[in-house]
Amino acid sequence: MSALPAPSVALDDQLCFALYAASRAVTARYRPLLDAIGLTYPQYLVMMLLWEEDHQTVGQLGSRLSLDSGTLSPLLKRLTAAGLVTRHRRVEDERSVSVALTDAGRALEQKAYRVSEQMIGAVGFDTDEIVDLRRRLKTLVDRVNGGEAVC
Secondary structure (H helix, E strand, C coil): CCCCCCCCHHHCCCCCHHHHHHHHHHHHHHHHHHHHCCHHHHHHHHHHHHHCCCCCCCCHHHHHCCCCHHHHHHHHHHHHHCCCEEEECCCCCCCCCCEEEEHHHHHHHHHHHHHHHHHHHHCCCCCCHHHHHHHHHHHHHHHHHHHHCCC
């Protein structure tokens, strides 16, 4: 294992700033592509989870996206108003709300697939680079959540 980098207050030396700038750049690149299919980036993330597995609870979605219900509920309301999902209280547990795709929500998956293709092309990484970056970012999140210093 190599030595930790020397402490610095220079902005360009900060890992947190590089992550922030990368996140903003990627999200900005997604914006026009998602505008074309009528979704915001957070809505796109919810829809991806539902395309993976339909009929999830608000709690399950929030857990996977690290969003609290105060943030997720208005987002789901807008998806419901757009006719892409339905929400209903679960019969087995009335405290829990289930979210399911509508036919229109399911039909949007093919358009979203094209968004994903365009973003992969825009990034310009090969498959191994993408897999490695995803792995490293997941490790970063796990370490940060575990309390280890990374900046």
